[in-house]
Amino acid sequence: MSTRTSHDQALTPAADADVVVTDDAGPLDTTTLSDFVGRHVGPRQDDVASMLQTLGYDSLEALVDAAVPPAIRSTEPLSIEASPSEHAVIAELRQLASRNQVLTSMIGLGYYGTQTPPVVKRNILENPAWYTAYTPYQPEISQGRLEALLNYQTMVSDLTGLAIANASLLDEGTAAAEAMAVMRRTSKVAQDAVLVVDKDLLPQTLDVVTTRATPLGIDVVAADLEQVGDADALRSLAGDRDVFGVLVQYPGADGQIRDWQALAEAAHEVGALVTAAADLLALTLLAPPGEWGADVAVGTTQRFGVPMGYGGPHAGYLSVRRGLERTLPGRLVGVSKDDDGNTAYRLALQTREQHIRREKATSNITTAQVLLAVMAGMYAVWHGPDGLRRIALETHAKARALAEALTSGGLELGVDRYFDTLTVKTPGKAAEVLAAALDTGINLWQVDEDTVLLSADEVTTLADLRAVADAFGVPAPESIATVEAPEWGRLTRTPEQTYLTHPVFNTYKSETAMLRYIRSLSDKDFALDRGMIPLGSCTMKLNSTTEMEPVTWPEFSALHPFAPLDQTEGSRELVRQLSEWLEEITGYDKVSMQPNAGSQGEFAGLLAIRKYHLANGDDQRTICLIPSSAHGTNAASAVMAGLKVVVVKSTSEGEVDLEDLRAKVDKHRAEVAALMVTYPSTHGVYEDTITELCEMVHEAGGQVYLDGANLNAMMGIAKPGEFGADVSHLNLHKTFTIPHGGGGPGVGPIGVRSHLAPYLPNHPLITDAGPDTGVGAISAAPYGSASILPISWAYIRLVGGAGLTRSSQVAVLNANYIARRLHEHYPVLYTGADDLVAHECILDLRGLTKETGVTVDDVAKRLIDYGFHAPTMSFPVAGTLMVEPTESEDKAELDRFIEAMVAIRAEMDEAAEDGVEGSVLRGAPHTAVSLAGDWGHRYDRMTAAYPQGVDPTRKYWPPVRRIDGVYGDRNLVTTCPPPQTGQG
Numbered sequence: 001m002s003t004r005t006s007h008d009q010a011l012t013p014a015a016d017a018d019v020v021v022t023d024d025a026g027p028l029d030t031t032t033l034s035d036f037v038g039r040h041v042g043p044r045q046d047d048v049a050s051m052l053q054t055l056g057y058d059s060l061e062a063l064v065d066a067a068v069p070p071a072i073r074s075t076e077p078l079s080i081e082a083s084p085s086e087h088a089v090i091a092e093l094r095q096l097a098s099r100n101q102v103l104t105s106m107i108g109l110g111y112y113g114t115q116t117p118p119v120v121k122r123n124i125l126e127n128p129a130w131y132t133a134y135t136p137y138q139p140e141i142s143q144g145r146l147e148a149l150l151n152y153q154t155m156v157s158d159l160t161g162l163a164i165a166n167a168s169l170l171d172e173g174t175a176a177a178e179a180m181a182v183m184r185r186t187s188k189v190a191q192d193a194v195l196v197v198d199k200d201l202l203p204q205t206l207d208v209v210t211t212r213a214t215p216l217g218i219d220v221v222a223a224d225l226e227q228v229g230d231a232d233a234l235r236s237l238a239g240d241r242d243v244f245g246v247l248v249q250y251p252g253a254d255g256q257i258r259d260w261q262a263l264a265e266a267a268h269e270v271g272a273l274v275t276a277a278a279d280l281l282a283l284t285l286l287a288p289p290g291e292w293g294a295d296v297a298v299g300t301t302q303r304f305g306v307p308m309g310y311g312g313p314h315a316g317y318l319s320v321r322r323g324l325e326r327t328l329p330g331r332l333v334g335v336s337k338d339d340d341g342n343t344a345y346r347l348a349l350q351t352r353e354q355h356i357r358r359e360k361a362t363s364n365i366t367t368a369q370v371l372l373a374v375m376a377g378m379y380a381v382w383h384g385p386d387g388l389r390r391i392a393l394e395t396h397a398k399a400r401a402l403a404e405a406l407t408s409g410g411l412e413l414g415v416d417r418y419f420d421t422l423t424v425k426t427p428g429k430a431a432e433v434l435a436a437a438l439d440t441g442i443n444l445w446q447v448d449e450d451t452v453l454l455s456a457d458e459v460t461t462l463a464d465l466r467a468v469a470d471a472f473g474v475p476a477p478e479s480i481a482t483v484e485a486p487e488w489g490r491l492t493r494t495p496e497q498t499y500l501t502h503p504v505f506n507t508y509k510s511e512t513a514m515l516r517y518i519r520s521l522s523d524k525d526f527a528l529d530r531g532m533i534p535l536g537s538c539t540m541k542l543n544s545t546t547e548m549e550p551v552t553w554p555e556f557s558a559l560h561p562f563a564p565l566d567q568t569e570g571s572r573e574l575v576r577q578l579s580e581w582l583e584e585i586t587g588y589d590k591v592s593m594q595p596n597a598g599s600q601g602e603f604a605g606l607l608a609i610r611k612y613h614l615a616n617g618d619d620q621r622t623i624c625l626i627p628s629s630a631h632g633t634n635a636a637s638a639v640m641a642g643l644k645v646v647v648v649k650s651t652s653e654g655e656v657d658l659e660d661l662r663a664k665v666d667k668h669r670a671e672v673a674a675l676m677v678t679y680p681s682t683h684g685v686y687e688d689t690i691t692e693l694c695e696m697v698h699e700a701g702g703q704v705y706l707d708g709a710n711l712n713a714m715m716g717i718a719k720p721g722e723f724g725a726d727v728s729h730l731n732l733h734k735t736f737t738i739p740h741g742g743g744g745p746g747v748g749p750i751g752v753r754s755h756l757a758p759y760l761p762n763h764p765l766i767t768d769a770g771p772d773t774g775v776g777a778i779s780a781a782p783y784g785s786a787s788i789l790p791i792s793w794a795y796i797r798l799v800g801g802a803g804l805t806r807s808s809q810v811a812v813l814n815a816n817y818i819a820r821r822l823h824e825h826y827p828v829l830y831t832g833a834d835d836l837v838a839h840e841c842i843l844d845l846r847g848l849t850k851e852t853g854v855t856v857d858d859v860a861k862r863l864i865d866y867g868f869h870a871p872t873m874s875f876p877v878a879g880t881l882m883v884e885p886t887e888s889e890d891k892a893e894l895d896r897f898i899e900a901m902v903a904i905r906a907e908m909d910e911a912a913e914d915g916v917e918g919s920v921l922r923g924a925p926h927t928a929v930s931l932a933g934d935w936g937h938r939y940d941r942m943t944a945a946y947p948q949g950v951d952p953t954r955k956y957w958p959p960v961r962r963i964d965g966v967y968g969d970r971n972l973v974t975t976c977p978p979p980q981t982g983q984g
């Protein structure tokens with residue numbers, strides 16, 4: 001045993017460099033484990049030793065040796081150097097940040113300057129109570145963020161004039177692609193019908209939509225739709241083919257506001273639906289799309305207080321008219337009631353995503369942009385309808401002042417009805433104008449040699465307008481004349497077309513009131529700042545403060561994604577270094593950072609595989625083999641990539657059934673495009689057949705897609721790119737410490753072996769972001785959610801290769817410790833070699849449910865009374881709980897959880913005897929107010945609220961009792977309900 005016992009002894013270097021520290025957990029290599037590892041990893045070294053003892057191993061290495069098949073083990077340690085301290089990492093990041101130049105960007109094209117209300121920035125964006133929360137699948141402990149998302153949905157619905165808005169998508173481009181799928185699924189016209197889009201769609205939106213359309217065999221016809229006045233004209237534009245959908249920009253990418261009503265009527269006449277990609281700020285002044293005939297609206301909410309962030313993250317929005325709610329992708333918050341009849345919020349229309357129906361899926365989105373949607377919703381709460389209208393009118397007034405200066409100076413505009421964006425004709429001089437503007441610190445956009453595009457926004461100043469006028473060589477405007485109302489004829493929003501009338505948007509006007517509102521919401525929620533969130537497959541580990549700090553530095557947060565490359569050197573260098581590290585960790589040859597969620601990475605990776613086969617003349621390779629235990633997104637992504645899903649069975653031990661795989665590979669030998677497999681499996685086990693599986697598929701000419709969502713079990717232990725896989729996505733919002741934000745943001749980069757590198761994503765406007773031969777844009781921005789990449793960069797740099805390895809080792813230790821201590825109370829469903837699990841374990845409650853009547857739901861809700869977030873419920877196996885503690889939870893927290901689960905197990909026995917109805921488990925969770933009234937339960941109040949082990953001084957009180965989901969779905973309400981007059 002070690003002779004040192006101090007708390008920090010664990011993973012910190014010895015004070016005296018000559019002291020060699022060894023203990024049961026193996027030698028502490030003080031030269032490779034950085035100081036920060038001891039902050040990131042929960043268990044102290046003596047805890048590690050005692051946990052290893054419980055498991056019967058004498059070192060972490062021995063445990064991992066026993067759990068992981070030798071055939072896949074890495075032979076070399078990860079070659080990534082750790083930084084000496086948190087201060088040093090911040091200094092390095094400052095250095096990188098200083099290589100970015102933050103100028104004033106008036107580029108527009110979907111990204112605008114905005115002021116994040118400071119009360120929102122500090123109390124939401126920079127507040128762990130918001131950013132460390134998980135997706136609100138457990139609604140009783142998520143009422144705060146569910147209310148914030150309901151505000152967001154109400155805002156989008158009101159502004160677009162469409163009844164139902166979801167609680168965010170990934171960006172405007174992908175939202176438009178999702179709208180295409182909604183229109184295709186709803187329209188009854190022929191299968192070979194086309195999508196018609198206006199020529200003035202944002203270029204990146206057109207690219208993302210085309211990337212999505214191509215594998216589905218959908219033709220996208222881009223044309224000037226302004227002239228389409230009737231059905232015949234539309235049909236003829238489509239080459240006399242059927243049209244299932246029409247997509248227009250409102251206002252157009254060129255700035256022009258077009259009247260799309262006649263087009264919408266024509267579209268409906270031919271059986272098509274209409275989607276408007278609309279600017280939300282403009283909509284405060286414009287006739288809402290729902291009023292002129294759009295069926296769907298999409299866009300970004302970035303300019304509602306969310307920094308441009310070099311492209312993201314921002315919340316994309318999507319709203320639909322009533323009747324289309326069942327085709328809506330993404331998460332939808334709905335109003336329901338709890339056991340006591342009080343209003344309560346929950347995800348509506350199935351707890352999980354209704355669109356992910358394996359091979360029948362229409363979308364693969366799960367992780368969205370919740371944190372950013374909350375911010376955008378709060379921007380609307382803060383400013384209210386009048387404030388938003390004022391910001392919009394001021395923005396319009398700035399554009400108008402500049403337009404008048406330009407036309408007075410003899411220049412011609414390409415627009416005559418605009419909101420904030422001007423197309424300016426400068427024959428032969430566009431480059432010169434751009435250079436002159438740049439000299440004064442302003443970025444404009446060059447459309448071609450003769451045309452400049454520019455946008456005003458919330459933060460544009462008179463000085464900016466004057467500098468731009470100078471750059472064009474025209475007399476500068478003296479002032480910005482106030483505009484009372486825009487002059488857009490029937491496209492002007494009327495006073496009757498009201499929005500944000502709900503009290504929530506008209507109440508919190510002082511900062512004191514706003515601060516308290518935000519605080520009251522986060523107080524309702526359980527996030528990592530309160531306790532462990534042991535959600536299997538989610539990796540809810542520490543998101544350290546140092547890692548989070550750079551996110552709001554202007555050098556990272558204020559860059560326009562299409563800014564000239566020499567202004568973004570620091571961010572691109574950060575992308576390059578992070579890619580290199582991820583390549584080292586995974587063994588792949590090349591990484592693309594563009595996909596902004598795991599789901600998007602899956603889609604990108606499968607497209608790369610498909611394109612590779614096509615390049616080899618293997619057009620017939622269209623089958624994707626997917627084990628039955630796979631995450632739902634896998635099959636959904638395969639369908640979106642134009643592949644046919646063939647399901648491979650699992651054995652009773654939970655492994656991929658090799659015989660079934662062999663039979664299916666043989667049967668479809670010539671058509672196998674890929675095997676898509678998760679490793680360690682979604683059952684939480686290191687299967688020792690993985691290399692054989694990869695060989696079998698390769699031998700048949702297929703590729704192996706390895707879902708890397710569980711990489712937290714493999715860092716420094718095994719490299720997928722070396723043990724047989726061709727491509728993986730990684731979830732940076734799991735393994736690499738980007739916080740979950742209540743359901744997003746995420747980052748889902750893909751790593752590929754060199755033969756797939758030519759088929760990584762690229763971008764229409766930033767050619768540096770991917771290969772010419774790539775699959776097209778997967779996300780709207782060239783580097784996806786670039787502004788949160790410093791988080792993962794900082795984590796890797798803080799812990800280095802040895803610290804990453806230690807993270808994975810301890811993640812495996814923690815999971816096995818829980819599995820071992822709980823297995824006599826709850827059977828552990830699957831184990832691998834030596835009865836070990838990987839980084840998570842599945843507790844099988846099915847037998848207990850049969851015996852006692854107590855369901856996984858009862859256990860999950862009762863855990864709330866004990867002060868825990870429930871583990872993952874019923875995934876990947878119905879009736880089970882999947883527990884993933886991660887390396888960041890210390891032994892005390894693991895023990896607290898174990899003891900709570902053991903106590904609940906005893907309560908199950910009691911329920912079996914006395915009847916589950918009326919039991920404390922069925923009555924859970926218990927609110928404070930439920931204790932105060934009449935008490936008709938057979939258990940006492942103390943048992944309800946302060947069961948064994950709950951520290952009364954740290955009690956978490958859920959704000960609502962168990963929520964009735966069915967009621968909410970039968971009575972679908974997805975906007976803010978009228979205020980309640982007290983609960984009870």
Ligand SMILES: Cc1ncc(COP(=O)(O)O)c(C=O)c1O
Binds near residue numbers: 366367631
């Ligand atoms: C195994 C697995 N694959 C893929 C995904 C999808 O990732 P994302 O939610 O970032 O789209 C998840 C997400 O939970 C997952 O657990």
